Amino acid sequence: MSARTRPVTTTEGVRPFAFSATALAECRELIARYPEGRSKSALIPILHIAQAENDGWLSVNAMDAVAELLGLRRIEVYEVASFYSMFNLHPVGTYVLDVCRTTPCMLRGSDELIAHLEKKLGIHPGETTKDGMFTLKTVECLGSCGTGPMLQCGARYHEDLTVEKVDRLIDELRARNQRANYTDR
Amino acid sequence: MARKILFEHIDKPGIRGLEGYRAHGGYRSVEKALRTMAPEAVVEEVKKSGLRGRGGAGFPTGMKWSFLAKPEGVPRYLVVNADESEPGTFKDRYLMERIPHLLIEGMVTSSFALGANTAFIYIRGEYFHVARILEQAIGEARAAGWLGRNILGSGFDLDIHVQVGAGAYICGEETALLESLEGKRGNPRLKPPFPAVKGLYQCPTVVNNVETIAAVVPIVNDGGEEYAKVGVGRSTGTKLISAGGNIKRPGVYEIELGLPCDEFINSDEYCGGVDGRAFKAVVPGGSSVPIVPYELFLRTAKGEPRLMSYESLSDGGFVSGTMLGSGGFYAYNDAQCIVRSTWNHARFYHHESCGQCSPCREGTGWLDKVLERLELGEGRAEDIDLLWDIQRKIEGNTICPLGDAAAWPVASAIRHFRDEFEYHVTHREKVKDPRHFAREPFRRTARPQTV
Amino acid sequence: MPKVTIDGITIEVPEGTTILQAARMIGERNKADRYVVPPAMCYYSKLETSGGYCRTCLVKVPKGSDKDPRPMPKPVPSCRTTVMDGMEVANTTDPTLIDARNGVVEMLLINHPLDCPICDQAGECHLQDLSYENGTAASRYEFERRTFEPIDIGDTIKLHMTRCILCYRCVKVAEQITDGRVHGVINRGDAAEISTYIEQAIDNDFSGNMIDVCPVGALTDRTFRFASRVWFTKPMDAHRDCETPGCDGKVVLWLKGDEVLRVTGRKDQWGEVESFICNTCRYDRKDLAAWTVEGPRNVDRHSVISQGHYHLKRTQPLLTAPAPNVPELAKRKDLKDR
Numbered sequence: 001m002s003a004r005t006r007p008v009t010t011t012e013g014v015r016p017f018a019f020s021a022t023a024l025a026e027c028r029e030l031i032a033r034y035p036e037g038r039s040k041s042a043l044i045p046i047l048h049i050a051q052a053e054n055d056g057w058l059s060v061n062a063m064d065a066v067a068e069l070l071g072l073r074r075i076e077v078y079e080v081a082s083f084y085s086m087f088n089l090h091p092v093g094t095y096v097l098d099v100c101r102t103t104p105c106m107l108r109g110s111d112e113l114i115a116h117l118e119k120k121l122g123i124h125p126g127e128t129t130k131d132g133m134f135t136l137k138t139v140e141c142l143g144s145c146g147t148g149p150m151l152q153c154g155a156r157y158h159e160d161l162t163v164e165k166v167d168r169l170i171d172e173l174r175a176r177n178q179r180a181n182y183t184d185r
Numbered sequence: 186m187a188r189k190i191l192f193e194h195i196d197k198p199g200i201r202g203l204e205g206y207r208a209h210g211g212y213r214s215v216e217k218a219l220r221t222m223a224p225e226a227v228v229e230e231v232k233k234s235g236l237r238g239r240g241g242a243g244f245p246t247g248m249k250w251s252f253l254a255k256p257e258g259v260p261r262y263l264v265v266n267a268d269e270s271e272p273g274t275f276k277d278r279y280l281m282e283r284i285p286h287l288l289i290e291g292m293v294t295s296s297f298a299l300g301a302n303t304a305f306i307y308i309r310g311e312y313f314h315v316a317r318i319l320e321q322a323i324g325e326a327r328a329a330g331w332l333g334r335n336i337l338g339s340g341f342d343l344d345i346h347v348q349v350g351a352g353a354y355i356c357g358e359e360t361a362l363l364e365s366l367e368g369k370r371g372n373p374r375l376k377p378p379f380p381a382v383k384g385l386y387q388c389p390t391v392v393n394n395v396e397t398i399a400a401v402v403p404i405v406n407d408g409g410e411e412y413a414k415v416g417v418g419r420s421t422g423t424k425l426i427s428a429g430g431n432i433k434r435p436g437v438y439e440i441e442l443g444l445p446c447d448e449f450i451n452s453d454e455y456c457g458g459v460d461g462r463a464f465k466a467v468v469p470g471g472s473s474v475p476i477v478p479y480e481l482f483l484r485t486a487k488g489e490p491r492l493m494s495y496e497s498l499s500d501g502g503f504v505s506g507t508m509l510g511s512g513g514f515y516a517y518n519d520a521q522c523i524v525r526s527t528w529n530h531a532r533f534y535h536h537e538s539c540g541q542c543s544p545c546r547e548g549t550g551w552l553d554k555v556l557e558r559l560e561l562g563e564g565r566a567e568d569i570d571l572l573w574d575i576q577r578k579i580e581g582n583t584i585c586p587l588g589d590a591a592a593w594p595v596a597s598a599i600r601h602f603r604d605e606f607e608y609h610v611t612h613r614e615k616v617k618d619p620r621h622f623a624r625e626p627f628r629r630t631a632r633p634q635t636v
Numbered sequence: 637m638p639k640v641t642i643d644g645i646t647i648e649v650p651e652g653t654t655i656l657q658a659a660r661m662i663g664e665r666n667k668a669d670r671y672v673v674p675p676a677m678c679y680y681s682k683l684e685t686s687g688g689y690c691r692t693c694l695v696k697v698p699k700g701s702d703k704d705p706r707p708m709p710k711p712v713p714s715c716r717t718t719v720m721d722g723m724e725v726a727n728t729t730d731p732t733l734i735d736a737r738n739g740v741v742e743m744l745l746i747n748h749p750l751d752c753p754i755c756d757q758a759g760e761c762h763l764q765d766l767s768y769e770n771g772t773a774a775s776r777y778e779f780e781r782r783t784f785e786p787i788d789i790g791d792t793i794k795l796h797m798t799r800c801i802l803c804y805r806c807v808k809v810a811e812q813i814t815d816g817r818v819h820g821v822i823n824r825g826d827a828a829e830i831s832t833y834i835e836q837a838i839d840n841d842f843s844g845n846m847i848d849v850c851p852v853g854a855l856t857d858r859t860f861r862f863a864s865r866v867w868f869t870k871p872m873d874a875h876r877d878c879e880t881p882g883c884d885g886k887v888v889l890w891l892k893g894d895e896v897l898r899v900t901g902r903k904d905q906w907g908e909v910e911s912f913i914c915n916t917c918r919y920d921r922k923d924l925a926a927w928t929v930e931g932p933r934n935v936d937r938h939s940v941i942s943q944g945h946y947h948l949k950r951t952q953p954l955l956t957a958p959a960p961n962v963p964e965l966a967k968r969k970d971l972k973d974r
Contacts, residue, residue, distance in 0.1 A: 009834050033346050035260075038386055043368035044351050048310065060834055070368075075820045078833035082822040083370040083539075084351030086310045098311075102272045103472055103529045104429045104515045111619065140354065140533050141272040141472075142311050145515060146427060146435030155313045182313045353824070370824070375688040375716050540802065540821075540828035542689050547743035550826045554779045571776060578739030581710045582691055 007082070007089035009060060017061040019069070023049050027069060039070050043080055046070065047087060052181035056096060057088040085139065086182060093128045093135040094179050098152040101138045104145035113149040114138060116163050120170065133174060154180025187454070188415060190403045190423045191396070192439045195283050201318070203325040206286040212331055214294045214405035219339040222405075227298035231401060233409030235421035240266055240357070240394030241471060241511040243495050246401075252381040253299055254389040262390040263301040264366065265292060265398055267308040267315075268350055268357040271471035272533060273513025276425035277395035279437040281308075281315050285322035291398035292345055293331060294405050299391055302342050306395075307362050310351040319347050354537035358585045359392040361539065372541045373585035394511075396425050417443030420494035420509075426455075430515030431464075433457035446491045446498075447483050450516060461518030462626065466602070468517075469498055470510020472530050473590030475597030476523070477507045479516075503597065519626035523605045525619075527598040528556035534591035545588040548579040552595055559606065562613035569606045573599055604630045638721035642672045642695075643729045655714035655725055656693055657681070660906060673906075674727050675737075675766050677744070677851050678803035679715035680908055686808050687715035690801065691740045692766060696733045699724035711736055734770075741770045746777040747826070748852075749798045757853030759866040759941060762907055763801065782826060789819065790837035792858050792919055793847060797829050800854035806830065806846035813912050814840040830854065841880055844918040848901045848909050859919055860898040866890065867941050869897055871933035876917065876926055883914035888933045889924070896922040902933070 008014065019027065027046050034041040046066055047058060054062040058081050067077045081087045088096070099117060101110050114125070117136055121129050125138040144150045147159035151166070158169055173180075189195075199205025206212075218227050232247030253261060265288065269277040281288055288306070296304050308316050323345050326332045334342050353371045355361045360374035363385050384390020400422060404412045413421045420442035429435045432450070434457035440449060449455045450467070464479040484491055486505035491497050499506045517526065535553040540546045555572055558564050576592035583589070599606060605627055609616050618624075637648045640658050647665070649658045656674060663670035674695055679687030687693075694711035702722030711733055714725070726733055745767060752758040784797035802821065807830070810817035819832045832838065838846070847855045869890040878885030890898040899918045901909030921927065935941045 007833075011834075035386060038367070040368035041348075041366060044310075044365065045349055048313075048349065048351065073817055075818055075833065078831075079370055079820045079822055080368065082833070083824045084310070084353050085536075086352035101529075102533050103468075103526055104273050104513075106526070106529050107430045107515060107517060107521060139311075139352070140536055141270060141274075143269050143275040143278050143309070145273050145275050145429035145513065146437070148429065152311060155317075157314070182310065184313075185317060370821075375713070535825065538825040540823075540825040542691050543743045543801065544691055544740055546802070546826050546828070547746050551743075551746060551777065551779075578736065578743070582694060582736050582740060584688060584691075 011060050014059045017065050052183045056092045096135045098139040100142045102141035105148035108148040110149040155184040214402045218294045219337045224298045230409035234404040234412040239396035254382045261301045262385045263296045263304040264392045265306045267395045270354040270357050271511045273471045273515045274511045276427040276437050287399045291401045304345045306347045310349045316347045355539045426512040428514045431460045431518035433460050442494045444493045463519045465519045466517040470508045471513035474508040474510040520623040522622045523602040524560045528560045530594040531556050542584045544579045545583045549591045559609045562617040640719040640723045642725040674714045683808040688713050696726040696730045747782040755853040756856045762851035794856050794858050799852050805849040809845050814842045844915045845912045863897045873930040873933050874927035880914035
């Protein structure tokens with residue numbers, strides 16, 4: 001495991017976090033959905049928002065802000081954030097490439113696709129390219145088994161991938177250079 | 186063409202929007218139920234239909250609904266399980282992407298039957314794009330009066346919220362899902378109490394799969410008895426099967442339960458036969474169900490043609506049968522290695538174990554490591570029996586079914602493909618090439634085992 | 637009141653009693669029947685919602701109740717399963733269950749470091765007892781074990797995550813006994829760990845109870861660290877007037893000579909403290925003069941601590957009487973029975 005894949009559990013040298021006004025309004029709307037005293041239900045959706053507002057990862061500062069917003073103990077937020085695989089607890093690249101490696105995708109060639117991406121980007125799963133552009137992440141079944149191999153980048157699924165298609169995708173993303181988040185519309 | 190019930194109109198233009206959906210008879214079940222039926226009568230129709238849970242367990246839906254506790258002054262909830270994470274399964278996503286109002290309509294009718302005034306769709310976080318489609322559909326439905334206060338002047342109120350998860354297979358287990366919906370780690374609860382008594386926020390809750398709730402629409406429209414006429418025996422109605430793996434035509438198919446397996450896998454209407462030299466094995470219902478050799482998928486141990494139904498697929502128990510499961514179907518051609526696939530399955534469950542109870546937390550990792558060793562050409566003859574013993578010690582001893590789900594693929598692979606495991610021990614150099622069977626298929630030395 | 641039969645022994649218990657509690661009642665009624673009590677590594681009667689995780693207390697239920705005599709299909713956790721009238725339970729009488737339990741013990745041990753020779757918990761470790769009774773002599777696990785660096789969580793507690801079996805008891809203590817939980821379980825699966833996530837001390841009047849409830853050596857008392865093997869110390873019941881609200885000042889002093897090496901709560905025969913004590917009693921009163929000593933602690937366990945025979949409660953009167961000669965001693969029935 002490279003140093004960058006370990007959770008960053010310090011606030012030292014990490015930028016402070018504050019929700020933007022639009023994000024805060026969205027959070028408030030989420031909280032209002034749940035019955036009185038059940039605002040913790042909004043934790044996971046709000047962590048998604050916080051992650052999108054914090055360059056794609058959850059710093060201690062970001063999680064503490066979420067704890068404060070929901071009136072939770074900080075550890076409650078750390079416990080939840082570290083349970084779910086979509087939350088990144090360390091800095092990530094502009095694009096996180098979630099490549100499915102589960103059996104149905106494997107039957108259709110995901111092992112070869114991952115090997116190709118490793119070679120092309122010069123990194124192993126869990127790592128980020130030196131230019132900070134791509135983080136390669138292997139994930140488990142994304143429900144795209146008939147259209148594998150596939151990868152998710154932000155909210156988008158890229159399916160029926162071949163080496164050529166993925167090469168093109170990488171070039172396109174690099175040229176666009178704009179962070180992709182799961183919450184993108 | 187086989188009969189379509191859920192997907193009758195799926196290819197119609199504009200079916201994703203409310204207008205197009207209405208044009209093809211959408212929301213009729215809401216009109217019928219709220220205007221002409223008592224909630225109990227809706228439950229009765231669902232019972233009559235014989236509908237069984239489409240998420241994998243196949244539990245009779247009407248019975249599940251009738252278990253719902255109804256204490257005075259306590260809210261009840263309907264929670265739709267759209268966490269679709271079982272490897273091989275992508276039918277719910279297909280349904281929600283293309284015909285989202287079918288789910289919303291099913292939820293209104295079902296919530297009316299259950300007396301729930303708030304319903305949630307818990308959808309896996311990776312399906313954010315699908316959640317947006319659902320939110321849009323909910324917005325349209327609300328604006329048109331199919332949701333909100335006093336729907337159709339019936340006095341029935343309903344709000345539906347979409348809740349996203351964040352990447353955890355275990356949240357497909359209904360109590361883990363409820364924990365996650367409450368903003369906690371997805372640790373399954375100990376049962377009893379069951380959600381029907383203490384579910385979301387400790388209130389009575391029904392958790393149903395997307396496809397199950399969608400099926401309530403035709404059941405109410407045409408009556409439970411009509412629905413029960415489709416299918417075979419206790420496998421009534423239609424089932425969505427998401428097909429993948431080494432087949433010519435991957436995709437989502439609505440089949441009448443009872444369709445011969447041979448027809449499903451080989452006809453051009455469905456999977457279209459093998460993509461490759463020959464079929465080797467089939468996982469018919471998602472990665473948790475036992476893998477079976479192609480021959481045993483086509484025919485039962487008694488030599489009868491096998492059908493795509495709950496009963497026929499499980500004919501022969503785990504010795505020679507498997508399960509319909511969630512309908513996450515994938516087939517293997519003879520270039521594939523069963524040991525590699527079993528390792529992949531084991532790694533999946535290792536990755537997805539919540540870590541709460543010891544046999545699953547520790548045992549899934551152990552299976553993963555032993556299988557890795559075998560597949561990479563470092564295994565020993567004892568490893569096969571060791572694997573058998575580890576899976577045996579996980580199965581049945583855990584809090585939730587994830588332990589069983591991790592054990593069954595390993596057990597069935599050893600049961601049916603032991604010779605292939607042994608080959609990995611006797612030909613360690615050969616299997617070091619990751620594509621060892623792609624060049625030269627494995628030649629079976631034994632007939633299917635019946636352990 | 638429902639009647640339940642465990643390994644052929646019947647007892648009537650109050651409504652809502654769990655199988656494990658019923659088994660303990662049988663064990664308390666007659667010491668010879670204690671074999672019916674399933675081992676419990678995560679359940680703790682004084683902590684709400686505890687239990688269900690470790691799976692060591694699994695039992696078979698061949699008969700559900702008089703009303704519904706069907707057997708339960710899978711083994712059930714006895715700590716969280718309520719007794720029904722007429723229920724029949726197998727704890728030691730079903731070979732498949734013994735096999736399942738041995739399997740659970742093996743799982744608990746595959747990532748455990750087995751560093752008992754350097755672990756302060758040795759001698760009073762429930763995992764040691766469990767593996768002695770239900771384990772095998774050798775492990776079949778040959779892979780690298782999960783490791784963590786030991787860390788200090790505050791001045792008084794050492795966390796050896798490598799030894800942890802994730803029983804959640806310490807989390808429940810922090811949640812239910814202290815006034816602000818700062819640690820919990822992070823990550824998932826076999827990467828799950830007890831942690832504060834950020835570097836942080838657990839500082840709280842009752843935090844020391846996390847050590848007492850820990851069934852293994854994952855949480856140990858830094859003020860006692862490597863001071864002595866527990867079986868070389870002498871446990872004595874003692875009390876003081878404690879001013880901390882919620883602490884009754886009833887403790888066990890672990891002595892070496894007159895030196896107080898360690899203070900803990902009083903553990904009963906099931907390894908549970910009778911009451912939770914405060915950190916002042918535990919750490920700040922290590923002076924024999926601060927305590928009223930009641931007498932030797934009867935450590936009613938099969939552990940090596942009992943080998944010291946400190947549990948002979950009647951040593952005091954014997955010493956005040958004229959020294960008896962040996963034949964007289966031999967006649968004394970109460971001594972013969974020991």
